[in-house]
Amino acid sequence: MAAEPRCLTPIGVVHSPFRQKFGIPRQPRLAPVEAEIELFPPLDGPEAVRGLEGFSHLWVVFAFHAAGEGGPTVRPPRLGGRDRLGVLATRSTHRPNGLGLSAVTLKAVAPGRLILGGVDLLDGTPVLDVKPYLPWSDAIPDAAAGFAEAPPPARPVHFAPAAEAALAERTDGEDLRRRLAAVVALDPRPATGRTEGRVYRMAFADVDVAFTEEEEGFRVLSLEASLRD
Numbered sequence: 001m002a003a004e005p006r007c008l009t010p011i012g013v014v015h016s017p018f019r020q021k022f023g024i025p026r027q028p029r030l031a032p033v034e035a036e037i038e039l040f041p042p043l044d045g046p047e048a049v050r051g052l053e054g055f056s057h058l059w060v061v062f063a064f065h066a067a068g069e070g071g072p073t074v075r076p077p078r079l080g081g082r083d084r085l086g087v088l089a090t091r092s093t094h095r096p097n098g099l100g101l102s103a104v105t106l107k108a109v110a111p112g113r114l115i116l117g118g119v120d121l122l123d124g125t126p127v128l129d130v131k132p133y134l135p136w137s138d139a140i141p142d143a144a145a146g147f148a149e150a151p152p153p154a155r156p157v158h159f160a161p162a163a164e165a166a167l168a169e170r171t172d173g174e175d176l177r178r179r180l181a182a183v184v185a186l187d188p189r190p191a192t193g194r195t196e197g198r199v200y201r202m203a204f205a206d207v208d209v210a211f212t213e214e215e216e217g218f219r220v221l222s223l224e225a226s227l228r229d
């Protein structure tokens with residue numbers, strides 16, 4: 001007998017510097033980017049998070065609220081966006097029920113607030129559940145990883161003089177440089193349609209960032225104050 005449809009109500013929302021999908025790492029813990037989960041009532045008090053401070057990592061179950069529905073196959077970027085695989089063999093955002101699952105670092109716990117590290121989550125992502133990560137059960141170091149055997153390589157990132165000048169004007173310039181370099185190093189570009197010399201733009205935290213590929217890696221060309229709210 002088919003199960004009854006079930007309506008899921010978000011328990012919170014993600015506040016993340018990733019203001020758009022472009023630029024977000026394709027899995028968690030690849031770049032040192034922090035985000036916050038704001039928990040909604042009735043889970044916004046101290047009771048709901050009592051005991052959580054003893055855990056270093058969390059599973060976050062969330063909704064891919066900004067992704068469309070997909071079919072039974074997808075083209076993973078890791079395979080160059082050419083080959084099709086079954087959606088259930090991938091971590092694609094276009095999937096049945098639109099559910100995402102990320103193991104992230106838990107940096108701090110407060111009533112109604114969880115501070116996360118290493119996120120791959122869009123700003124505004126609805127959070128459906130949070131569970132502690134149990135290394136003795138969840139970590140499987142000798143697991144086979146199919147077509148995704150190794151983490152994506154991180155390429156060198158340099159900053160052009162205009163980008164350096166923008167960073168120098170900020171009190172958090174060094175921190176922003178570190179986070180941005182780690183994100184760009186993962187090569188956020190779509191797998192198809194890459195052309196030499198093309199300038200890519202992404203919104204990150206409060207800046208609009210322009211970068212391009214260069215011989216070894218990438219060059220951040222400019223950082224401008226974002227006009228988005």
Ligand code: SAM
Nearest residue numbers: 021024025026064065066067091100101122125
């Ligand atoms: N770790 C999760 C999983 O396996 O379910 C997410 C993997 S998915 C490949 C990661 C990508 O999802 C990110 O690069 C970003 O483009 C996209 N993404 C993150 N949050 C999203 C959201 N709320 N709605 C739609 N897409 C999102």
